[in-house]
């Protein structure tokens with residue numbers, strides 16, 4: 402079973418839920434797909450054993466063969482390849498999507514591809530949790546290719562996977578939830594929480610994903626989230642009250658499932674409820 406833990410915005414406790422769920426339901430694979438700001442391992446403390454560079458093919462132009470026909474720049478839907486007639490042809494790394502199209506259309510066979518590093522993928526273990534994390538290089542415009550690569554390395558033996566998704570409702574989130582059997586949306590009972598939950602729900606419903614809620618700091622706001630969940634047939638699988646012990650341990654980088662058998666039990670119970678959703 403693949404469970405994507407997502408939220409419409411940052412700061413809802415998404416990573417705390419993802420890490421605690423993984424610890425409670427181990428053996429499991431935990432993937433930190435929040436590649437612009439991965440922080441699941443601050444709570445998990447996996448020992449990283451391998452770090453690989455992640456790269457994409459990038460066009461390289463042999464100016465000895467190029468006749469400045471402009472077929473490459475005409476083809477590129479992203480305007481990522483520039484032809485300066487009589488001078489130079491080059492691709493812009495920040496815009497290029499590595500689709501390979503310019504190479505295919507070049508009549509002079511002047512375009513080859515070389516790898517361009519976009520970030521790193523790290524692997525590690527903590528107890529029965531196998532951990533994988535992507536880290537996007539600063540300045541890279543798109544997180545989606547690196548998130549896609551994370552799934553290339555998932556061990557074929559991994560039956561259960563928890564994905565800590567990037568916050569928001571854009572392409573990287575879509576990439577992180579599209580393989581999920583169940584999407585767990587972590588929210589909080591505030592007007593901002595409700596607003597962002599609505600946006601996240603549009604994505605999960607568009608992708609036709611089974612979706613459930615975890616409400617964090619459930620006792621500090623209004624009951625608007627519960628009313629919204631009820632009217633949208635969204636099961637609320639867990640409510641986490643504001644808890645000083647959770648906050649204190651979080652500030653030390655310790656997840657609830659790590660410091661408390663009681664919370665580990667609750668997250669195992671959450672896993673069982675998620676399993677129940679797929680029958």
Ligand code: SF4
Nearest residue numbers: 467468470471473507
């Ligand atoms: S398509 Fe090939 S030959 Fe034409 S401008 Fe581009 S690189 Fe040069």
Ligand code: SF4
Nearest residue numbers: 477497498500501503
């Ligand atoms: S690889 Fe694709 S996106 Fe990149 S420059 Fe060529 S056509 Fe444009």
